[in-house]
Amino acid sequence: METIAVKMEKITKSFNDVKVLDSIEFKLKRGSIHGLLGENGAGKTTLMNILYGLYNQEDGEIFINGKKENISSPVKAISLGIGMVHQHFMLARPFSVVENVMLGRKSRRGILLDTKQTAEELKTLAEKYKMEIDPYSKIWQLSVGEQQRVEILTAMYQGAEILILDEPTAVLTPQEVDAFFETLKEMRDDGKSIILITHKLEEITSIADEVTVLRDGKMIGRRAVDSTVTKDDLTRMMVGRDVLFDFPKNTIEPGEVKYSIKNVCAKNDKGLPALKEFSLDIRENEVIGVDGNGQKELCEVLTGLRKSDSGEIILNDKKMVNKEPVYYIEQGVSHIPEDRHTTGLALNWSLKRNLILKELNKAPFVKNGLLQPKVIDKYWNETKSEYQIKSINGEEKARALSGGNQQKIILAREINLNPQVLIANQPTRGLDVSAAEYVRKKVLDARNAGTSVLLISADLEEILQLSDRIAVIFDGKLMGILPRGASTHEIGALMMGKKQEVASCEN
Amino acid sequence: MLSNIFTLGFLVSLLASTIRLATPILVPALGQIFTQKAGILNLGVEGTMTIGAVSGFSVAYLTGNLWIGILGGIIFGMLWSLLMACLSITMKANQVIAGIGLNILGAGVAVYAYRVIFGIQKLPPQVETFSIINIPLLSDIPIIGPIFFQHNILVYLGFLLVPITWFVLEKTTFGLKIKAVGEHPRAADSKGISVAKIRYSAVLIGGAYAGAAGAFMTIAYLNQFTEAIIGGRGYIAISVVIFSRFIPKRSMLGALLFGFASALQMRLQALGINIANQLLLMLPYIMTVLALILASKKSEIPSAYTIPYSRLER
Numbered sequence: 001m002e003t004i005a006v007k008m009e010k011i012t013k014s015f016n017d018v019k020v021l022d023s024i025e026f027k028l029k030r031g032s033i034h035g036l037l038g039e040n041g042a043g044k045t046t047l048m049n050i051l052y053g054l055y056n057q058e059d060g061e062i063f064i065n066g067k068k069e070n071i072s073s074p075v076k077a078i079s080l081g082i083g084m085v086h087q088h089f090m091l092a093r094p095f096s097v098v099e100n101v102m103l104g105r106k107s108r109r110g111i112l113l114d115t116k117q118t119a120e121e122l123k124t125l126a127e128k129y130k131m132e133i134d135p136y137s138k139i140w141q142l143s144v145g146e147q148q149r150v151e152i153l154t155a156m157y158q159g160a161e162i163l164i165l166d167e168p169t170a171v172l173t174p175q176e177v178d179a180f181f182e183t184l185k186e187m188r189d190d191g192k193s194i195i196l197i198t199h200k201l202e203e204i205t206s207i208a209d210e211v212t213v214l215r216d217g218k219m220i221g222r223r224a225v226d227s228t229v230t231k232d233d234l235t236r237m238m239v240g241r242d243v244l245f246d247f248p249k250n251t252i253e254p255g256e257v258k259y260s261i262k263n264v265c266a267k268n269d270k271g272l273p274a275l276k277e278f279s280l281d282i283r284e285n286e287v288i289g290v291d292g293n294g295q296k297e298l299c300e301v302l303t304g305l306r307k308s309d310s311g312e313i314i315l316n317d318k319k320m321v322n323k324e325p326v327y328y329i330e331q332g333v334s335h336i337p338e339d340r341h342t343t344g345l346a347l348n349w350s351l352k353r354n355l356i357l358k359e360l361n362k363a364p365f366v367k368n369g370l371l372q373p374k375v376i377d378k379y380w381n382e383t384k385s386e387y388q389i390k391s392i393n394g395e396e397k398a399r400a401l402s403g404g405n406q407q408k409i410i411l412a413r414e415i416n417l418n419p420q421v422l423i424a425n426q427p428t429r430g431l432d433v434s435a436a437e438y439v440r441k442k443v444l445d446a447r448n449a450g451t452s453v454l455l456i457s458a459d460l461e462e463i464l465q466l467s468d469r470i471a472v473i474f475d476g477k478l479m480g481i482l483p484r485g486a487s488t489h490e491i492g493a494l495m496m497g498k499k500q501e502v503a504s505c506e507n
Numbered sequence: 508m509l510s511n512i513f514t515l516g517f518l519v520s521l522l523a524s525t526i527r528l529a530t531p532i533l534v535p536a537l538g539q540i541f542t543q544k545a546g547i548l549n550l551g552v553e554g555t556m557t558i559g560a561v562s563g564f565s566v567a568y569l570t571g572n573l574w575i576g577i578l579g580g581i582i583f584g585m586l587w588s589l590l591m592a593c594l595s596i597t598m599k600a601n602q603v604i605a606g607i608g609l610n611i612l613g614a615g616v617a618v619y620a621y622r623v624i625f626g627i628q629k630l631p632p633q634v635e636t637f638s639i640i641n642i643p644l645l646s647d648i649p650i651i652g653p654i655f656f657q658h659n660i661l662v663y664l665g666f667l668l669v670p671i672t673w674f675v676l677e678k679t680t681f682g683l684k685i686k687a688v689g690e691h692p693r694a695a696d697s698k699g700i701s702v703a704k705i706r707y708s709a710v711l712i713g714g715a716y717a718g719a720a721g722a723f724m725t726i727a728y729l730n731q732f733t734e735a736i737i738g739g740r741g742y743i744a745i746s747v748v749i750f751s752r753f754i755p756k757r758s759m760l761g762a763l764l765f766g767f768a769s770a771l772q773m774r775l776q777a778l779g780i781n782i783a784n785q786l787l788l789m790l791p792y793i794m795t796v797l798a799l800i801l802a803s804k805k806s807e808i809p810s811a812y813t814i815p816y817s818r819l820e821r
Contacts, residue, residue: 052697054697054818073699074696074697074698074699075698075699078698078699084697086697089694090691090693090694090697090698091691091694092686092687092690092691092694092810093690093691093810094686094690094807095686095687095690099683100694102680102683103683103684103687103694103695103698103700104695104698104699104700105698107680111679111680111681112678112679112680113678113679113680113683
């Protein structure tokens with residue numbers, strides 16, 4: 001039997017005269033997990049969309065199990081045993097699991113749906129791969145991790161032998177990732193061939209058997225993943241240069257306490273206490289990293305998006321409690337929100353408009369109630385070159401940009417006007433290595449310019465790298481504050497609820 | 508006066524007429540459930556119904572066969588909605604504008620066609636209408652019989668479409684595909700379903716239902732064609748769809764509500780009640796607005812409602 005499941009030769013594809021794939025070679029061994037590594041915009045997804053028949057290549061050939069195939073549509077791909085789980089799920093939310101699975105499959109009962117039979121087969125299949133799922137639950141009732149399972153099951157149900165997964169872990173919690181990788185290994189051992197599209201190096205080193213690296217639509221290399229492969233090697237292949245993973249220690253010493261959170265209590269969406277008597281002081285020129293649960297509510301209280309039940313927030317001796325969000329903006333509290341698509345950007349607005357979103361009623365951008373296009377254009381051009389935003393003229397919708405470029409717009413908006421306080425919530429989530437590096441640099445620049453930064457991140461590495469001090473929350477309470485250089489072990493211990501004397505560690 | 512209203516005979520005829528008047532609302536509404544579930548808001552129902560009315564009448568008049576007349580209404584209704592499908596699916600035009608345009612055009616074309624076919628006559632041409640069918644045994648039951656079982660055949664067929672529509676949408680692969688292209692066209696596309704094809708069929712079904720309802724007005728309700736014969740029923744049907752949250756059973760309720768209001772205002776006028784008849788005429792429309800306000804909160808509108816689909820757009 002042929003051991004190469006997929007072979008793609010000299011694949012070339014352009015969009016609007018821009019070559020997004022240039023003569024790419026790709027080979028997938030049967031029964032292996034193959035990482036497809038590259039930064040956002042490298043062409044990984046486009047290449048796989050071609051394999052799945054969503055796009056047609058301009059040039060090049062595809063061989064499935066050694067046989068040359070013309071994959072003109074997803075239906076053809078499915079019939080060849082290729083399944084794909086997209087980054088944005090292809091699930092209709094009001095439908096049940098089984099309805100989603102039946103979509104686009106021939107029913108065994110002619111024009112009538114064969115719901116019952118399908119549901120039962122689905123259950124058996126789910127048990128085989130240890131993925132618990134109720135075929136009759138509606139998609140909107142499921143967690144993101146469960147929805148992903150539905151996607152994988154659907155592909156398996158359609159008889160996929162070759163499974164393409166597009167950034168599958170982007171939406172999962174760390175615990176879910178572990179379970180997910182177990183499932184992948186299970187499937188590999190079952191003889192399935194898996195392509196894992198990712199920009200996360202750890203995923204390649206921890207689970208992939210082989211890796212192919214793309215950069216700017218070009219194939220950089222292909223190699224087996226063994227103990228000799230290091231993160232630095234992969235980074236160099238992916239980015240084309242060395243990337244800063246360690247930032248130098250803050251040379252400017254933090255100054256006086258500028259921003260104080262005192263005994264704040266707040267409830268979460270379910271009405272349960274999320275913050276309990278939470279207190280924290282942040283000084284000038286200081287980054288405080290916050291880890292633990294209750295982060296979301298904390299951010300919202302600090303920016304006026306959530307009411308606190310008690311407590312005070314003091315900025316430069318001024319009390320700010322339960323005001324409208326605009327009040328905090330005027331006081332110089334900037335906010336990089338957790339989800340750039342819902343709270344960070346007006347996706348259908350132009351980049352320029354998004355950039356001045358917070359200045360829409362202020363001179364010099366607005367005079368006598370009229371926008372001042374010349375002033376805005378000038379500001380846009382300066383910002384664009386300073387932040388290296390990839391854009392044609394700033395008139396395109398924010399939706400059209402990559403995540404990294406979107407985040408740069410938000411950064412520019414929030415940092416450019418020298419804020420007093422910056423609340424940065426998951427500032428690098430979903431960004432590729434070089435974009436994340438850029439965002440981190442900018443956050444440190446803001447600190448060095450005097451801003452007090454509250455950094456919230458699920459990425460512990462990031463917190464350790466950037467923070468001058470680290471505040472650990474457990475169950476809505478401040479468990480302790482650790483100095484720079486603390487180990488993950490110490491943080492872990494605090495997060496488990498082992499309270500540390502706050503006074504003893506405060507510098 | 509009030510004693511006139513609360514006689515049994517009055518009530519029975521009021522309710523029977525409610526059912527008859529609900530039919531030309533119910534049928535286009537059911538058709539629109541198909542169309543709208545597929546993600547297309549066809550505001551041109553009113554125009555489609557007017558086209559159905561004139562073509563149903565003309566065909567019935569010229570062939571002398573009412574059934575062929577209904578068929579004519581259906582075919583021309585489908586042809587008219589084909590325009591909507593072309594504009595909204597192939598050309599990706601704004602659906603609201605396209606629908607309103609086709610309404611205005613439809614009214615004009617209908618009257619023009621009528622003049623061309625019949626010229627100007629002293630007395631408007633007329634057709635025999637469908638006769639009343641008394642369902643054996645059932646129609647003899649006192650009160651119930653006259654209300655439910657003494658109608659023309661199209662009324663029965665119209666109400667029969669309620670379970671049929673439900674069944675097609677909930678139990679068949681075609682129904683699942685219709686809902687899928689309205690909810691997540693990209694997912695449907697990635698599973699090999701032609702979004703355009705399904706949307707075209709959904710719009711055409713809507714056109715067929717609306718055309719039939721238009722023909723109902725001229726050859727089963729009145730026996731002639733007039734310019735304003737549809738009288739906003741197309742728009743009411745659209746609001747009934749929203750009110751019903753796209754559920755066939757509930758759209759029957761909505762249609763009956765409107766039918767009741769229409770029947771009531773006609774009878775109150777006939778009784779010579781001392782209320783300006785303009786006010787009475789408003790009754791069904793006011794009820795529609797009220798019902799919509801009450802129901803609008805929970806309406807589960809398909810995610811891709813009124814959004815054209817193209818594969819390459821991100």
